[in-house]
Structure formats: structure tokens, C-alpha cells
Amino acid sequence: xEEIAYxxxxxxxxxxxxxxxxxxxxxxxxxxxxxxxxRDEAEELAQDAFVKALxxxxxxxxxDNPAGYLYRTAVxxxxxxxxxxxxxxxxxxxxxxxxxxxxxxxxxxxxxxxATLPGSQREAIVLVEWLGLTDAEAGRVLGVSAGAVxxxxxxxxxxxxxxxxxxxx
Amino acid sequence: MSDLKELLDREARLVEAAPEAxxxxxxxxxxxxxxxxxxxGFVGIAVFVAAVWMVTDGGWLDRSEVPADQTPSRFVDxxxxxxxxxxxxxxxxxxPAADGALDITLHDDSSWLCSTRQNRLGGxxxxxxxxxxxxxxxxxxxxxxxxxxxxxxxxxxxxxxTVEERATSYTLVLDVATDRLFDNLGVAWxxxxxxENAADTTTECEILEPQVGSPGTCSMLRxxxxxxxxxPWFAHLDSYIDPRLFVLTSGPGLQGRxxxxxxxxxxxxxxxxxxxxxxxxxxxxxxxAEALVQAIRSNPDLGVTVxxxxxxxxxxxxxxxxxxxxxxxxxxxxxxxVVSTSNSGWGTMGPAELGRLYVLDLPGGSARTLVxxxxxxxxxFERAVEAAAPVVESFEFHAG
Numbered sequence: 001x002e003e004i005a006y007x008x009x010x011x012x013x014x015x016x017x018x019x020x021x022x023x024x025x026x027x028x029x030x031x032x033x034x035x036x037x038x039r040d041e042a043e044e045l046a047q048d049a050f051v052k053a054l055x056x057x058x059x060x061x062x063x064d065n066p067a068g069y070l071y072r073t074a075v076x077x078x079x080x081x082x083x084x085x086x087x088x089x090x091x092x093x094x095x096x097x098x099x100x101x102x103x104x105x106x107x108x109x110x111x112x113x114x115a116t117l118p119g120s121q122r123e124a125i126v127l128v129e130w131l132g133l134t135d136a137e138a139g140r141v142l143g144v145s146a147g148a149v150x151x152x153x154x155x156x157x158x159x160x161x162x163x164x165x166x167x168x169x
Numbered sequence: 170m171s172d173l174k175e176l177l178d179r180e181a182r183l184v185e186a187a188p189e190a191x192x193x194x195x196x197x198x199x200x201x202x203x204x205x206x207x208x209x210g211f212v213g214i215a216v217f218v219a220a221v222w223m224v225t226d227g228g229w230l231d232r233s234e235v236p237a238d239q240t241p242s243r244f245v246d247x248x249x250x251x252x253x254x255x256x257x258x259x260x261x262x263x264x265p266a267a268d269g270a271l272d273i274t275l276h277d278d279s280s281w282l283c284s285t286r287q288n289r290l291g292g293x294x295x296x297x298x299x300x301x302x303x304x305x306x307x308x309x310x311x312x313x314x315x316x317x318x319x320x321x322x323x324x325x326x327x328x329x330x331t332v333e334e335r336a337t338s339y340t341l342v343l344d345v346a347t348d349r350l351f352d353n354l355g356v357a358w359x360x361x362x363x364x365e366n367a368a369d370t371t372t373e374c375e376i377l378e379p380q381v382g383s384p385g386t387c388s389m390l391r392x393x394x395x396x397x398x399x400x401p402w403f404a405h406l407d408s409y410i411d412p413r414l415f416v417l418t419s420g421p422g423l424q425g426r427x428x429x430x431x432x433x434x435x436x437x438x439x440x441x442x443x444x445x446x447x448x449x450x451x452x453x454x455x456x457x458a459e460a461l462v463q464a465i466r467s468n469p470d471l472g473v474t475v476x477x478x479x480x481x482x483x484x485x486x487x488x489x490x491x492x493x494x495x496x497x498x499x500x501x502x503x504x505x506x507v508v509s510t511s512n513s514g515w516g517t518m519g520p521a522e523l524g525r526l527y528v529l530d531l532p533g534g535s536a537r538t539l540v541x542x543x544x545x546x547x548x549x550f551e552r553a554v555e556a557a558a559p560v561v562e563s564f565e566f567h568a569g
Contacts, residue, residue, distance in 0.1 A: 021191050029190075030181035039184055050194045051201065056409060069410075076410050110176040130177040143407065143515075148501035157173070164173065 017057050021050060024067050027131070032074055034126040037115050041078075049074040071141045075123060113163040117156050124152035125160075243343060244271060244311055248350055248358035251391065251535060261350075261358055263311075266302060273313055275299040301339070309343040311350075342454055347533055353454045355439055357535045389415045390438055390568075393534035396482075397563035401556055402434065407515070413438040413536065414515060417560065419545075419553065432545035432553035434560060438536035440508035440516050443468065448500035448509065448517070455537035458530040461508065462487050465526070470497035470505055479527065481541070482564035486529035493520050508540060518542070523550040527561065534568025 025046060033042035049070045053060045060066050114122055120142070127138040128149065135146035135153075142149065187193070248261045259277045266272040277297050303313035316339070340353045350358035387404065388395045390412055398404070398417055405416035419432040439455045442464030456464070466473045472494055476487040493505040497520060500506050504517025507524065518524045527541040541561060545553035 018191060021194065025190055026186045029186055030184050033184045034177055034181055042184060043187075047190070047194055047197060051197045052410070054194065054198050059409075072407070073410050076407075110180050114180075125173075126177065129173050130181065144502050151501070160173070164176075 014054070014057050016061065017054055020053075020061070020066060024070060025050065028067075028070055028074060031071070031126055031131055032078075034114065034130060035075075035119070035122050036078065037111065045074045045077055048077050068137070068141060071127070072143075075141060078119075109163050110160075113160045117159055121152045121156035121159070124149050125156040128153055243345075243348075244305070244341070244350075246360050248360055249362055250356050250358045259356075270302050270304050271311060273301045273303055273316075275301075275316065303339075303341075306340075309345065311341040311343075313339040313341070340454060344537070346530075349533070349537075351455050351537055355453065355455060357455075357537065359533075387415055387417075389413065389436060390535055393531070393536070393566065393568040394436070394438070394539065395565050395567065396436075396560055398560050402560065405433075414510070416515065419556070431549055432543070432556070434557050435515055435540075435542040435544070437508065437510055437516055437540045437542070438531075439538060440510050440540050443506050443509050448506045458487065458528045458538050461538060461540065462489070462528050465489070465491065465507060465528075468507075470494055471507065476528075481527050481529055481561060482566050484529050484532060484564075484566060486527045488525065488527050491518070491524045491526055493518065493522070507542065516540075516542075518544045519546070521546060523547055525550075525554055525557075532566055532568070534566075 029046040032045040135149040299316040301316040402417040408415045415436040417434040474490045476489045508516040510516040525543040543557045
């Protein structure tokens with residue numbers, strides 16, 4: 001494969017993109033993992049979001065909250081129809097191994113718990129409870145009101161409560 | 170009860186960024202540019218060949234000459250579509266099979282479906298293929314219950330994935346008027362090569378920031394639809410994320426995204442009639458403009474004027490004014506739904522707002538319909554319509 005010197009390939013005016021990438025990529029990747037439950041999908045979503053940010057870097061860098069653009073892009077991209085088709089295919093290709101009684105731990109429980117939530121609740125709980133956004137900030141990312149975010153989180157927590165109580169025993 | 174954040178944290182720490190992640194992003198950007206250049210070159214050749222054929226041989230294809238009994242065979246061909254977000258091309262080949270069935274092969278030129286992690290991170294194109302067998306439900310509807318996935322051959326349910334819609338198989342409907350196939354994932358398929366458009370290089374609106382304030386040409390659907398906008402309109406952030414959506418607001422468009430939407434223009438590709446139940450749904454089979462207008466007019470939550478025929482960008486459109494009735498049901502964002510979109514939050518209007526709608530069938534390209542919604546408070550509505558007029562008059566369609 002052809003070796004490319006990316007230090008040189010960064011176009012003029014995009015040098016600070018690398019700093020932005022280093023500051024935000026890991027957190028975005030992990031947030032998308034929590035939302036999607038798939039490392040591969042998380043990687044795709046995070047990388048796609050950064051490609052879009054790079055294409056519009058002159059504008060994105062001037063935004064009050066460039067990271068907000070990333071999260072909005074990644075969440076929106078997740079609903080792309082063709083992507084959904086491919087993800088369905090990917091799931092069909094790599095079914096999860098069945099759970100074995102006695103092997104589950106807290107981590108398995110939270111993974112299973114998240115998987116049972118509707119996508120909208122999962123997005124809200126990851127953005128607010130894990131990422132630490134306010135309801136209003138999460139609302140801006142998700143395109144809904146702060147009140148709607150609160151409702152989603154409340155419902156998600158109610159669904160997760162039995163699981164959480166078990167894990168605390 | 171265990172601390173939820175701590176549990177989420179533990180789960181999140183399972184995923185680490187690959188050391189080469191930044192290089193991978195740059196690879197992807199370069200690959201995307203290369204694919205766009207290749208596509209542009211291919212389209213140029215295709216246009217030239219078509220022009221030569223028309224002059225020297227075939228003349229224009231008269232679709233009215235296709236005998237009715239041959240309509241099912243009009244599915245048999247190679248069809249292409251472009252993925253909304255990545256721009257990657259998908260090809261679908263439909264061939265006759267035994268017992269009147271049709272064999273379908275879906276091919277994606279750069280999917281990660283069959284690729285290794287190393288390829289994905291290295292930005293290496295990995296084609297993927299899905300195969301299935303379908304049957305005609307009627308002359309214009311082809312239904313495919315399932316696909317076999319590369320290369321393991323596992324069965325795949327490709328219908329919409331929400332529980333209530335899961336019973337639906339993958340469905341393709343032939344739109345005879347434009348000779349396109351629409352599927353129930355909202356995708357348009359074109360016979361032969363995807364008709365790229367000349368406006369694909371159009372710069373987007375330079376009106377993102379209020380202080381910039383200069384007019385610009387806005388594009389959506391990858392340049393298939395363009396229009397001009399200037400102050401007082403500013404592009405909303407979502408316009409730069411979803412190619413099927415453009416939103417202009419009369420307030421500051423971006424600062425913190427806490428916008429003052431005194432008036433808005435929403436331009437929505439492929440909105441659908443409202444579903445029963447939740448306000449938003451993932452894409453379905455795109456409805457025609459006529460079906461959309463009928464659904465809006467029969468919505469008991471909306472008062473709607475009689476549609477008037479108009480032209481938008483030299484395309485026939487229907488214009489009508491709408492207003493929510495007192496006590497109209499609302500979506501979670503507080504808006505009264507007018508149409509359903511896959512992008513939550515749009516296609517609704519404030520309970521005290523008035524709206525002017527233009528609804529039209531697109532002549533070709535990746536979407537079936539376009540709805541332009543101008544919305545403002547009653548006091549500001551006439552001024553908003555007046556300010557929106559130059560935008561509406563500037564629409565151009567570059568596909569079909």
C-alpha cells in the first residue's frame with residue numbers, strides 16, 4: 001500500500017483538526033459504542049462523523065460547540081437507511097453467543113439492559129448519564145426538547161431499575 | 170442501586186481508539202474524494218454515449234410503447250442507488266428465475282459488511298453482496314422476503330427493523346412515470362448508472378453564521394436540488410448533516426443552536442403521511458405528492474386551504490396553507506405534526522403558527538417528493554411568506 005505522509009496531507013488551515021480529533025475521538029467512539037452496542041458500528045459512526053467534520057472544518061471549527069456537531073452527525077448517521085440494512089446484515093453474520101447462566105456480571109447486565117431500551121432512550125441516557133450533557137444540550141444533539149430528554153431518561157431508568165438493583169446485591 | 174454512570178463507564182472502557190484512527194479518517198476522506206471524481210468521469214462518459222445513441226440510432230424512448238403485458242419485465246435490469254450519507258454506490262441486478270420469480274443481487278462497492286477491521290481502518294474498499302429471490306405482488310410491486318448475506322449465506326431480514334414494522338418484507342415499487350424503483354427503506358433506484366448531477370459541486374450556503382450574512386446557493390440531496398437564500402435566512406445546523414433536509418431560520422442559525430425561530434423554511438425530501446402512533450418513523454416507501462396532500466388535508470388536527478397549482482423551479486407543485494386546530498395533538502418536541510420524517514423534530518409546526526406548504530413530485534434523482542414548509546406566527550406570517558418568496562422562486566432541480 002502506498003505510504004502517505006499525513007502530516008503533509010493535512011491541508012492548510014486544518015492543522016487544528018488533529019488536536020480536535022485527539023480531544024474528542026475516544027469519547028465519541030465510546031458513546032457510540034454504548035448507544036449501538038457494537039464496536040464495529042461505533043467505529044464506523046465515529047469515523048464518518050469526523051470525515052464530515054473534516055470536510056467542513058472551516059465552518060465546524062468556528063462553531064460554539066464543534067463536539068455537538070460530531071454527536072449530532074453520528075446520531076443522525078445511525079438512522080441512515082442503507083446503514084441500517086448493512087447493520088442488520090452484520091448482526092445476522094455475527095450473532096452473539098448465548099448467555100451462560102452464572103457467567104453474567106455487571107457489565108453483561110448493563111449491556112443487556114441497554115440493548116432492551118428503545119434507541120431514543122439509549123441515546124438520551126448515554127448522552128446525559130455517561131457523557132454528562134445537560135438535558136438541553138442532549139436535546140440539541142437529538143433534535144428534541146429538554147423535557148423530551150427527561151422523559152426518555154426517566155423511562156430508561158425505570159426499565160433499568162431491576163437490573164441495577166440486582167447488580168447492587 | 171449501583172451507580173449507572175459507573176456501570177456505563179466500565180462498559181465504555183472496553184473500547185479503545187485504534188492508534189491509526191486519525192489516519193483512517195484521512196484515508197476515508199481521500200477515498201470519498203476519489204470516488205466522487207471517478208463518478209463524475211463515469212457520468213460524463215455515460216452522457217456522451219447516450220447523446221450519440223439518441224442522434225444516431227434509437228431516438229427518445231417512448232415508454233407508452235411498452236406493452237402492458239411486458240410491465241413485470243421492466244423490473245429486470247441493473248439498478249443503482251447512492252447511499253445518502255457516505256455517497257457509496259449500490260447496484261441491484263434483477264434477473265428472471267424459475268416459476269415467475271425474480272433473482273435479486275444487491276452489491277455495495279464499499280461496504281464494511283464483508284470487510285475486516287484492518288481493511289476498514291485502512292480505508293480499503295471491500296465490496297459486499299446480498300442475494301435473494303422475490304415475487305411480483307402486482308405489476309409494479311416486487312416483494313423479497315429475505316436475503317442471503319456474503320459470504321456465509323446467513324438469512325437476513327431486511328425489512329424495517331422496528332417491531333411493529335418488522336412483518337414487512339423488503340419491497341420495491343416501480344414508479345412508471347419516472348422509471349425508478351422505490352424501496353420501503355426510502356431509497357430510490359435508477360435504471361443503469363446513477364444519474365449524478367451537474368450541481369454536485371455547488372457550494373453550500375455561506376449563511377451558516379449570522380455575521381457572514383452573504384447570500385449563497387444551498388444544495389440538498391447531493392446537489393439534485395438547489396436554491397438561493399440570503400438574509401434574513403440562515404441555515405440550521407441540521408442542514409449540513411442530513412442531505413434530505415434543509416432548514417432555514419430567520420433567527421440566528423447556529424449560536425449554541427438555541428435559535429429564535431421567528432420563521433422557518435423546512436425543505437424536506439421524501440416526507441411521508443403521518444403514521445398512526447409515534448410522530449417519527451424510519452423511512453418507508455416514499456409517498457407521492459398527491460398522497461401527501463390527501464393525508465395533510467384529511468388530518469383532523471390541521472385546518473387546510475384548498476390546494477392551488479403552482480410552479481416551483483418549473484415543476485408542477487401544489488400550494489396550500491395550514492394551521493393547527495385548537496387542541497391539536499403534538500409530538501414530543503411540542504410541535505403539531507404535518508408530515509412524518511425520519512429526522513425527528515422536523516415536519517412539525519408550532520401550535521400557534523401558520524404554514525404555507527409547497528408539495529411536489531421530483532422529476533428524478535434520489536428522492537420522490539419535496540415539501541417546502543414556510544412557518545411563522547400569525548403576526549409574522551405574511552412577512553415570512555414575502556421573505557421566503559425569493560427562496561421559493563430560486564429552486565432548481567438537477568436530476569431527472
